[in-house]
Amino acid sequence: MTHKKNHVVELDDVVVRFAGDSGDGMQLTGSLFSDSVAFAGNDFATFPDYPSEIRAPQGTIAGVSGFQVHFGHNNIHTSGDLADVLVAMNPASLRASLKWAEKDAILIVDSDAFIEKGIIKAGYDTNPLEDNSLVGYNLIKAPISRLTKEAVKDLGIELKTALRCKNMFALGIVLYLFNRKLDSANAFFEEKFKSNPLIVESNKRVLKAGFIFAENVEAINSTFRVQPAKLKKGKYRNITGNRATAWGFLAASERSGRELFLGSYPITPASEILQELTKHKQFSVKAFQAEDEIAGICSSLGASFTGSLAVTSTSGPGLSLKSEAIGLAVMTELPIVIVDVQRGGPSTGMPTKSEQSDLFQALFGRNGECPTIVLAAISSSDCFYSAYEASKLALEHMTPVILLSDGALANGSEVFKIPKVADLPEINPPIVEPNDPDFKPYRRDENKLSRYWAIPGTEGLRHRIGGLEKENITGNVSNDPLNHQLMVKLRDDKVKRVANYIPKQKIIGKNSGELLVVSWGGTYGVMLTAIERMQEEGRDISLAHFKYINPLPKNTKEIFSKFKKIIVCELNNGQFVSYLKMNFPEFKYEQYNKIQGLPFMVSELKEKFSSLLNE
Amino acid sequence: MEESQIKVPAIPELTKEDFVSDQMVKWCPGCGDHAILSSMEKVFPKLGIRKEDFVVVSGIGCSSRFPYYMNTYGIHGIHGRAAAIASGVKIANPELSVWMITGDGDCMAIGGNHFIHVVRRNLDINIVLFNNKIYGLTKGQYSPTTPKGAKTKTSPQGTFEVPFNPGELVIGAQGTFFARVTDSNPKMMVDVLFEAARHNGTSVVEILQNCVIFSNKIHDLITSKETKEDNQLHLKQGKPMLFGKEKDKGIVLRGTKLEVVKLGENRITEKDVLIHNQYDHDPGIHNMLARMAPPEFPIALGVIRAVEQETYEEAMTDSIVVAKNISPLKSVDDLISSGNIWEI
Ligand SMILES: Cc1ncc(C[n+]2csc(CCOP(=O)(O)OP(=O)(O)O)c2C)c(N)n1
Ligand code: SF4
Ligand SMILES: [Mg+2]
Numbered sequence: 001m002t003h004k005k006n007h008v009v010e011l012d013d014v015v016v017r018f019a020g021d022s023g024d025g026m027q028l029t030g031s032l033f034s035d036s037v038a039f040a041g042n043d044f045a046t047f048p049d050y051p052s053e054i055r056a057p058q059g060t061i062a063g064v065s066g067f068q069v070h071f072g073h074n075n076i077h078t079s080g081d082l083a084d085v086l087v088a089m090n091p092a093s094l095r096a097s098l099k100w101a102e103k104d105a106i107l108i109v110d111s112d113a114f115i116e117k118g119i120i121k122a123g124y125d126t127n128p129l130e131d132n133s134l135v136g137y138n139l140i141k142a143p144i145s146r147l148t149k150e151a152v153k154d155l156g157i158e159l160k161t162a163l164r165c166k167n168m169f170a171l172g173i174v175l176y177l178f179n180r181k182l183d184s185a186n187a188f189f190e191e192k193f194k195s196n197p198l199i200v201e202s203n204k205r206v207l208k209a210g211f212i213f214a215e216n217v218e219a220i221n222s223t224f225r226v227q228p229a230k231l232k233k234g235k236y237r238n239i240t241g242n243r244a245t246a247w248g249f250l251a252a253s254e255r256s257g258r259e260l261f262l263g264s265y266p267i268t269p270a271s272e273i274l275q276e277l278t279k280h281k282q283f284s285v286k287a288f289q290a291e292d293e294i295a296g297i298c299s300s301l302g303a304s305f306t307g308s309l310a311v312t313s314t315s316g317p318g319l320s321l322k323s324e325a326i327g328l329a330v331m332t333e334l335p336i337v338i339v340d341v342q343r344g345g346p347s348t349g350m351p352t353k354s355e356q357s358d359l360f361q362a363l364f365g366r367n368g369e370c371p372t373i374v375l376a377a378i379s380s381s382d383c384f385y386s387a388y389e390a391s392k393l394a395l396e397h398m399t400p401v402i403l404l405s406d407g408a409l410a411n412g413s414e415v416f417k418i419p420k421v422a423d424l425p426e427i428n429p430p431i432v433e434p435n436d437p438d439f440k441p442y443r444r445d446e447n448k449l450s451r452y453w454a455i456p457g458t459e460g461l462r463h464r465i466g467g468l469e470k471e472n473i474t475g476n477v478s479n480d481p482l483n484h485q486l487m488v489k490l491r492d493d494k495v496k497r498v499a500n501y502i503p504k505q506k507i508i509g510k511n512s513g514e515l516l517v518v519s520w521g522g523t524y525g526v527m528l529t530a531i532e533r534m535q536e537e538g539r540d541i542s543l544a545h546f547k548y549i550n551p552l553p554k555n556t557k558e559i560f561s562k563f564k565k566i567i568v569c570e571l572n573n574g575q576f577v578s579y580l581k582m583n584f585p586e587f588k589y590e591q592y593n594k595i596q597g598l599p600f601m602v603s604e605l606k607e608k609f610s611s612l613l614n615e
Numbered sequence: 616m617e618e619s620q621i622k623v624p625a626i627p628e629l630t631k632e633d634f635v636s637d638q639m640v641k642w643c644p645g646c647g648d649h650a651i652l653s654s655m656e657k658v659f660p661k662l663g664i665r666k667e668d669f670v671v672v673s674g675i676g677c678s679s680r681f682p683y684y685m686n687t688y689g690i691h692g693i694h695g696r697a698a699a700i701a702s703g704v705k706i707a708n709p710e711l712s713v714w715m716i717t718g719d720g721d722c723m724a725i726g727g728n729h730f731i732h733v734v735r736r737n738l739d740i741n742i743v744l745f746n747n748k749i750y751g752l753t754k755g756q757y758s759p760t761t762p763k764g765a766k767t768k769t770s771p772q773g774t775f776e777v778p779f780n781p782g783e784l785v786i787g788a789q790g791t792f793f794a795r796v797t798d799s800n801p802k803m804m805v806d807v808l809f810e811a812a813r814h815n816g817t818s819v820v821e822i823l824q825n826c827v828i829f830s831n832k833i834h835d836l837i838t839s840k841e842t843k844e845d846n847q848l849h850l851k852q853g854k855p856m857l858f859g860k861e862k863d864k865g866i867v868l869r870g871t872k873l874e875v876v877k878l879g880e881n882r883i884t885e886k887d888v889l890i891h892n893q894y895d896h897d898p899g900i901h902n903m904l905a906r907m908a909p910p911e912f913p914i915a916l917g918v919i920r921a922v923e924q925e926t927y928e929e930a931m932t933d934s935i936v937v938a939k940n941i942s943p944l945k946s947v948d949d950l951i952s953s954g955n956i957w958e959i
Contacts, residue, residue: 035955038955038957039955039957041957041959184955228959231959232959233959234958234959235952235956235957235958236956236957236958236959237951237952237954237955237956237957238955247947247950247951250947250950251947251951254946254947259707261703261706261707263699263703280938280944280950281934281935281937281938281939281942282935282938282939282941282942282944282945283944283947283950284935284939286706286707286931286935288702288703288706290699290702290732291699291728291729291732292728294696294699294729295696295698295699295702295728295729295732298692298693298696298699298700298703298729299699299700299702299703299706300703301700301703302672302690302699302700302701302702302703302704302705302707303703303704303706303707304703305670305688305690305700305703305704306670306703306704306707306708306711307707307708308707310703324693325693325696327693328692328693332690418951418952418956419951420948421946421947421948422948456667456668456670456688456704456708456711457665457667457668457708457710457711458667459665459667460667461667461688462666462667462686462687462688463688463689464636464671464682464683464687464688464689464690464691465689465690465691466682466683466689466690466691466692467675467691467692467693468691476638477638477683
């Protein structure tokens with residue numbers, strides 16, 4: 001297709017947000033757009049923002065589902081603050097999403113949906129397309145519903161089926177706007193609807209109709225181009241955090257030679273980890289959908305005793321249910337990875353919204369002196385490496401590891417440079433050889449203090465473990481006071497010594513100066529973007545973003561000591577900062593907390609840091 | 616797991632001593648648990664299984680201390696969760712002989728959910744339920760199997776709750792094997808445990824166990840010398856359901872209900888008496904047998920139900936084999952470079 005509009009504007013990066021009713025297929029539209037962006041060689045990140053109801057009442061604000069794509073030719077670390085292009089399929093989605101758009105954004109709306117009923121349902125008094133309230137925006141009124149029907153009218157399909165394609169009309173417009181081809185979307189239709197050629201044809205036609213509409217409509221007088229990103233040589237793919245997590249475990253299983261066992265119970269936003277792993281029986285994965293979260297972790301622990309790489313996946317409320325069994329894992333010193341994909345809490349909270357709300361629960365949420373390793377994945381693609389590393393630490397140190405992810409990482413996607421499994425670090429679990437005369441259930445490795453793994457079926461190693469306090473070395477049940485103190489200290493020391501096996505904390509920027517920004521887990525992308533921009537502006541600011549939470553990297557204190565001010569930023573009410581105060585009370589910490597179920601925005605971070613620097 | 620596939624060609628003769636652990640047994644003198652331990656020690660060596668291939672898993676309770684007293688691989692778990700832990704062991708390595716030891720509180724109260732689900736899934740796990748109808752370890756509160764009206768530490772005026780009947784629960788949960796024995800009949804215990812071990816699928820053996828401290832003589836009507844003959848029906852596959860000192864009483868089906876009859880009365884002969892068929896897939900009679908209780912009926916002992924059905928782990932193993940055969944993905948490298956990929 002040739003472009004009629006010859007005015008092409010070059011852009012560094014763009015944010016596009018698709019918004020519509022839950023039933024409008026906005027998640028699909030967004031991911032098809034990100035596929036086309038990927039094929040064009042841009043770097044990108046995505047952020048789905050959807051309600052927890054499957055189909056909230058049609059046309060209402062509660063039912064609005066959004067999908068944001070940020071792409072560009074520089075490194076893209078976030079899904080973007082405000083949209084440059086907003087697609088709104090009905091009045092409710094316009095009303096709900098306008099606050100996420102730049103003041104001069106391009107608004108693409110389905111003008112057919114702005115009828116009285118829809119306008120009232122959305123809570124508008126007057127039609128926003130006609131009351132001048134959108135002055136300043138570049139408004140493209142597209143009769144999407146009508147033109148969709150027209151595009152497929154001679155295919156003889158039902159009206160309802162036809163209208164289901166209208167999201168593709170919107171996609172066609174956006175593809176035109178960014179000088180993209182229709183190929184990748186068309187290929188998707190052919191694959192996805194293989195068995196129904198009529199659906200393939202109608203989607204293709206509607207997509208093309210949108211594209212042609214954009215070409216002809218006067219309101220679009222120029223198009224945009226974003227040059228391919230300057231990524232390192234290699235193979236790339238798009239990946240969501242949950243899929244990356246599942247694949248990280250698969251890689252760890254292959255590399256360690258331990259069969260993967262996942263015991264899990266579905267919960268938003270963690271279910272995809274279970275769903276993904278049920279697909280990979282070819283790698284001998286045993287994915288067990290248990291009757292609840294307790295059975296999820298307990299079955300995993302049974303599998304761990306039996307020699308598997310054992311994993312259980314959940315979200316906050318499920319982690320609460322697993323607490324007692326994590327205690328059993330600490331006591332029996334068995335390897336297990338517990339993934340918590342955090343969401344807004346407490347209780348059921350905001351299931352589809354992201355929050356860094358379970359740090360305290362991960363660190364302290366158990367009875368007794370009950371330390372575990374805690375890691376926090378820092379990006380969707382890092383979920384792969386974090387799951388791999390969590391497995392390695394659990395297996396080599398014979399201890400539970402809690403891996404914190406979050407809803408935004410889990411469902412968000414970004415570019416993933418495909419690694420070779422053979423290039424990942426080796427994993428060597430301390431498995432005992434048959435008939436080892438020195439075997440004792442609680443004898444330990446001198447350096448790591450991990451006990452050894454004697455797997456059922458192995459000759460000469462029969463032994464019992466369990467939740468009652470064990471005598472050092474022999475593993476016999478013991479109520480001896482001094483033995484208990486010793487065992488508590490040993491379990492604690494074992495986790496502390498992990499600090500010798502993890503990397504030192506890195507700093508982005510200078511190693512000393514005015515302001516150190518501290519953050520952890522899933523906020524990495526937005527923190528990095530804000531810091532890099534301020535560094536480019538010449539501000540004296542550095543970033544320490546933590547992935548290793550317990551134990552903290554050995555150089556943490558030294559890093560903190562080199563800055564005049566420290567500010568800790570997190571999407572909760574201040575959990576990491578409290579933990580830092582507990583560990584390093586000698587420093588003064590400022591804090592910046594957002595507890596809205598939403599990610600940080602680069603702009604608000606910059607504003608906060610600037611005011612601190614100007615004080 | 617590779618470990619257990621390296622089977623020694625012939626399993627050496629094992630004896631009771633191979634399974635006796637070096638730990639001091641700390642149950643109260645006279646507790647029914649001692650007899651159960653002794654029966655298990657007799658059964659294990661006879662099963663033709665390597666001693667390294669046994670795993671004994673338990674929850675919490677007096678009964679759940681059991682794994683420490685058997686020299687096998689073992690896990691003493693947390694309260695109520697033995698079924699879930701045992702499920703993980705069995706799925707991870709179906710070659711192992713997995714035994715779950717649990718109490719009426721552990722299994723039917725806090726662990727009720729896991730229990731019905733392991734039974735429903737039909738994992739090949741042998742569940743030995745020590746039913747003393749009381750919480751022993753916590754010193755005498757009522758349990759879900761305590762008879763209605765019983766006075767305990769938490770029911771000083773008698774309980775208001777209708778108890779569970781484990782057999783009914785097992786059958787209701789699609790169970791494939793249920794048997795009941797008393798701790799006072801070691802021979803029957805050994806025979807039934809042996810059958811439970813041989814059953815491919817979840818087998819539940821309810822042992823009516825006496826707690827000398829908190830529910831002493833709770834099973835007395837069934838187990839005492841004077842009354843047991845009239846109150847116990849010993850089920851045998853293919854044999855008529857006769858009981859009583861003179862074996863002159865029997866169970867018949869009248870309409871949709873079971874009834875106790877006396878041979879010779881009303882022209883009843885042995886031919887009228889029900890023949891036990893533990894292999895019948897229809898759970899109707901099995902359920903009625905499980906429900907029988909004195910004073911109206913004798914209690915049914917022995918194997919009530921034992922039906923063949925695919926196990927969870929067989930289905931899981933099959934689906935892995937199929938996936939390995941048909942999947943083009945031979946390694947994780949294949950997987951992560953499949954689908955939409957681009958190169959720079
Ligand atoms: C989470 C939890 N809740 C409560 C307890 C206390 N507790 C230990 S054993 C037990 C009941 C045991 O009864 P049962 O399972 O019948 O075993 P028995 O001692 O009678 O053999 C209770 C309530 C516990 N250990 N853990
Ligand atoms: S309290 Fe009862 S069940 Fe527990 S050991 Fe003593 S007699 Fe046995
Ligand atoms: Mg009991």
